Amino acid sequence: MVNRxxxxxxxxxxxxxxxxxxxxxxxxxxxxxxxNPYPPPREVVDAIKQAAEGPLxxxxxxxxxxxxxxxxxxLGLPGxxxxxxxxxxxxxxxxxxxxxxxxxxxxxxxxxxxVLYRTLAxxxxxxxxxxxxxxxxxxxxxxxxxxxxxxxxxxxxxNSPSGTVVSRSQIVxxxxxxxxxLVVDEAYADFADENCVSLVLEHDNILVTxxxxxxxxxxxxxxxxxxxxxxxxxxxxxxxxxxxxDAISIAAATAAMKCSGWLAENCRKIIATRTRxxxxxxxxxxxxxxxxxxxxxxxxxxIRHAEIYEFLKSQQVLVRLMDFGESGDGLRISVGTDxxxxxxxxxxxxxxx
Amino acid sequence: MVNRxxxxxxxxxxxxxxxxxxxxxxxxxxxxxxxNPYPPPREVVDAIKQAAEGPLxxxxxxxxxxxxxxxxxxLGLPGxxxxxxxxxxxxxxxxxxxxxxxxxxxxxxxxxxxVLYRTLAxxxxxxxxxxxxxxxxxxxxxxxxxxxxxxxxxxxxxNSPSGTVVSRSQIVxxxxxxxxxLVVDEAYADFADENCVSLVLEHDNILVTxxxxxxxxxxxxxxxxxxxxxxxxxxxxxxxxxxxxDAISIAAATAAMKCSGWLAENCRKIIATRTRxxxxxxxxxxxxxxxxxxxxxxxxxxIRHAEIYEFLKSQQVLVRLMDFGESGDGLRISVGTDxxxxxxxxxxxxxxx
Numbered sequence: 001m002v003n004r005x006x007x008x009x010x011x012x013x014x015x016x017x018x019x020x021x022x023x024x025x026x027x028x029x030x031x032x033x034x035x036n037p038y039p040p041p042r043e044v045v046d047a048i049k050q051a052a053e054g055p056l057x058x059x060x061x062x063x064x065x066x067x068x069x070x071x072x073x074x075l076g077l078p079g080x081x082x083x084x085x086x087x088x089x090x091x092x093x094x095x096x097x098x099x100x101x102x103x104x105x106x107x108x109x110x111x112x113x114x115v116l117y118r119t120l121a122x123x124x125x126x127x128x129x130x131x132x133x134x135x136x137x138x139x140x141x142x143x144x145x146x147x148x149x150x151x152x153x154x155x156x157x158x159n160s161p162s163g164t165v166v167s168r169s170q171i172v173x174x175x176x177x178x179x180x181x182l183v184v185d186e187a188y189a190d191f192a193d194e195n196c197v198s199l200v201l202e203h204d205n206i207l208v209t210x211x212x213x214x215x216x217x218x219x220x221x222x223x224x225x226x227x228x229x230x231x232x233x234x235x236x237x238x239x240x241x242x243x244x245x246d247a248i249s250i251a252a253a254t255a256a257m258k259c260s261g262w263l264a265e266n267c268r269k270i271i272a273t274r275t276r277x278x279x280x281x282x283x284x285x286x287x288x289x290x291x292x293x294x295x296x297x298x299x300x301x302x303i304r305h306a307e308i309y310e311f312l313k314s315q316q317v318l319v320r321l322m323d324f325g326e327s328g329d330g331l332r333i334s335v336g337t338d339x340x341x342x343x344x345x346x347x348x349x350x351x352x353x
Numbered sequence: 354m355v356n357r358x359x360x361x362x363x364x365x366x367x368x369x370x371x372x373x374x375x376x377x378x379x380x381x382x383x384x385x386x387x388x389n390p391y392p393p394p395r396e397v398v399d400a401i402k403q404a405a406e407g408p409l410x411x412x413x414x415x416x417x418x419x420x421x422x423x424x425x426x427x428l429g430l431p432g433x434x435x436x437x438x439x440x441x442x443x444x445x446x447x448x449x450x451x452x453x454x455x456x457x458x459x460x461x462x463x464x465x466x467x468v469l470y471r472t473l474a475x476x477x478x479x480x481x482x483x484x485x486x487x488x489x490x491x492x493x494x495x496x497x498x499x500x501x502x503x504x505x506x507x508x509x510x511x512n513s514p515s516g517t518v519v520s521r522s523q524i525v526x527x528x529x530x531x532x533x534x535l536v537v538d539e540a541y542a543d544f545a546d547e548n549c550v551s552l553v554l555e556h557d558n559i560l561v562t563x564x565x566x567x568x569x570x571x572x573x574x575x576x577x578x579x580x581x582x583x584x585x586x587x588x589x590x591x592x593x594x595x596x597x598x599d600a601i602s603i604a605a606a607t608a609a610m611k612c613s614g615w616l617a618e619n620c621r622k623i624i625a626t627r628t629r630x631x632x633x634x635x636x637x638x639x640x641x642x643x644x645x646x647x648x649x650x651x652x653x654x655x656i657r658h659a660e661i662y663e664f665l666k667s668q669q670v671l672v673r674l675m676d677f678g679e680s681g682d683g684l685r686i687s688v689g690t691d692x693x694x695x696x697x698x699x700x701x702x703x704x705x706x
Contacts, residue, residue: 002534002558002585006504008455016591019415025408036410045405048601052401055378056573056605057389059566062372087440087575090594098476102361103456116595123451123592151359181355205355213412220409220600222440232355238369239476241443242469247573248401248601252409 010103010125017119020320029343031334032318034160034188034295036217036270038337040252041262044218047255051248060247063237067250070257071225075197081230082200084237085253087244089187089211089224093120093154096183096207096226099236100152101126108153110139112161112324114185117154126151132327137164137289144177153178156185158192161322161332163291165192172199175206181232183207188293190215190267191274200227207232214294215267216256223253270294274335280345281333284352299330303352315347363456363478370472373673382696384687385671387513387541387648389570389623391690393605394615397571400608404601413600416590420603423610424578428550434583435553437590438606440597442540442564442577446473446507449536449560449579452589453505454479461506463492465514465677467538470507479504485680490517490642497530506531509538511545514675514685516644518545525552528559534585536560540577541646543568543620544627553580560585567647568620569609576606623647627688633698634686637705652683656705668700 004012020033039045068080077083086092093116101107103125109117111130121128129150131143143153155174158165166174175182186208189195199206208227213219223245226233245253278288278296286298300308308331309321323329335341357365373386392398421433430436439445446469454460456478462470464483474481482503484496496506508527511518519527528535539561542548552559561580566572576598579586598606631641631649639651653661661684662674676682688694 002560002582006533007452007588010455011452011588011592014591017595019412019595022412022415025411030411033412035412038410040409044409048405049402052398052405054573056393056397057391057570058378058383059372059375059386059388059572060575062375087599088594088596090596094594099360099364102363102478125455180359207355217410219412219596220407222413222596222599229355235360235364238367239364241441241447242370242372243441243443243572243575246440246575246599246602248605249599252601 008125010122014119014122017116021318023318027316029317029336029340031336031340031344032320034214034293034334035219036214036266036294037335037340038217038266038269040217041256041259043255043259044252047251048248051251054247056247059243060245060250062243064245064250067254067257070254074257074260075227077197077227078201081233082227084226084228084233085245085250086224086226086240088213088222089185089209090116091240091244092209092224092226093117093185095236095240096152097121097124097126098239100181102151104149106147106150108143108150110143110155110159112322112327114156114160133162137162139166139170141173144174146179151180153180153182154185155182156187157196158188158291158293160188160293160295161297161320161330162289163188163293163295163297164289165292168194168196168199171196171206172203175203178205181205181207183209185209187211187214190263191271191294192292197227200229204229212253212256215263217266218252218256221249221252223249270335273338273341277335277341277345284348295332295334297330297332299328305329305331308348308351311351312344312347317344317347361478363475367472367475370469374671376671380669382670382689382693384689384693384697385673387567387646387687388572389567389619389647390688390693391570391619391622393570394609394612396608396612397605400604401601404604407600409600412596413598413603415596417598417603420607420610423607427610427613428580430550430580431554434586435580437579437581437586438598438603439577439579439593441566441575442538442562443469444593444597445562445577445579446470446538448589448593449505450474450477450479451592453534455504457502459500459503461496461503463496463508463512465680467509467513486515490515492519492523494526497527499532504533506533506535507538508535509540510549511541511644511646513541513646513648514650514673514683515642516541516646516648516650517642518645521547521549521552524549524559525556528556531558534558534560536562538562540564540567543616544624544647545645550580553582557582565606565609568616570619571605571609574602574605576602623688626691626694630688630694630698637701648685648687650683650685652681658682658684661701661704664704665697665700670697670700
């Protein structure tokens, strides 16, 4: 009999991470999980079809070297040994926690931020310690204070739900003071003006994670990666599943990394829509935090967010209602196509006026 | 500076699991990692191509329900809630260890057996305890003895490298005595006469893992699953990555589970080749352990195994040389196509005579 006492206590204590709702495709305008509203590059689809005819009965390359070479090239890294490929950046984050943080040890994260980090710490039986952003979404220097048993700091940049960024210069300062690795989770960095990739080359304890789920429009294939010193990549490779990425998604991700023109154009479109959407939301009485990501964090000054969320849902529009307790609640709305955004703005206008 | 003291001690202590060699495709006759020598069903390739045109910019179904329904149907389970889909059965094994075994706690495994189990325990900072098979590859009842802090028992059945099985009735006896879950790793069960799937329905602490890498010829797509009581599936789902399987491999695996005719015919062919290969190896002076899997474990009575391995490698044939210390070494040879097996037998004949 598998009774509850048989699991690790950390597991039974878990509520489990609840990702954004995933309704059947087509029914909703889906602006709740920061997916790219556009299909991925055609080259990626073609690469998948070609890989489908390949030797699927054989194990894939355990280290996804073709991808690592393409990623190093795309990001100007010295070589593929600076890249660790994973089954989504979720797997990379899991490996980082399992690699650095033991049971009872500490993980530092900002607040409000990506809720998954706390779940990853909880699964490990580790302790998470939150440092709150101030009202302007600035991160206090206390984020880099020494603390007993502090083993890892995770900083999403741009942050979710705010879409705000911590500057490169502040990240260098934080890393200089921290006595543990600082992971900069750059899931949304392609939508921002700057990123921390080059800092990895110069600062030993800065690690960067990336995903193909957002800017490359490939949430469906689960592919993310770590950018770190070769020694760190080698050490963390020891704890990944031997064949953590499949042959098809390696082919897809490799093709994607070569589509720099597509990437630039896609991000340009999304940023243009984001700007327009932010302006229009402000006209409707929202306080909109200036975003460097593919979503905006907005708070209405009169109407309850839960009410707006439910109204939109009743109209087949999904956005993310997020409640951060003392820090308040709000709506995180992903940037959709212009047509989707127009539809949402139209609905909000009719509801709020 | 990420120095070695920053990692969890369990991680720095790891040598890391070394999977079988994966040379570039085409150059070798590859009989070292128990892949299926035949391509997967055409329906699977078609399903991948169709999924490639699907909404790849969207996250996949987090619980792969289409696959779970197909798997439950194929295996005669009461419903999809008895199935947990994973990124290869490697991920399922990782989740089981992370779900049940804490740092310093115990995992029981047979010996000689699948070396990965020890690595998974080591990553977790857990302790593995081996119970040796006897000379006839029978498992002593001591495998189910109580022990302080014993949290999980892992039993590959058929076993690797031997290809031998522990009977269903003995597995029931073991599970009745064990005070922890007993995981029967059935990676190779489609090549055997019986399996333990139905035991999961009747025995609360028997869990079964399966993979599509072997009998379905799909090592390249990374798909495996757990068969367990719905409560166990729900509990372990809390610790998996939210979207652990990608949209393309979910489509591929779902299509595969519907190819029962293909599966039966493929296994029939491999078993026929296995029988012939075993007889011929015996004629060449090998002691061949009767196999219920898609490989054979053989030991030569005169010639050193390392020598045979090197000879075959020099002739572009890869087999697996495995050394289990006091239990001796031997060669594990995957069952290839008839043509591949003929080539290997021909080489061995010329070398050994």
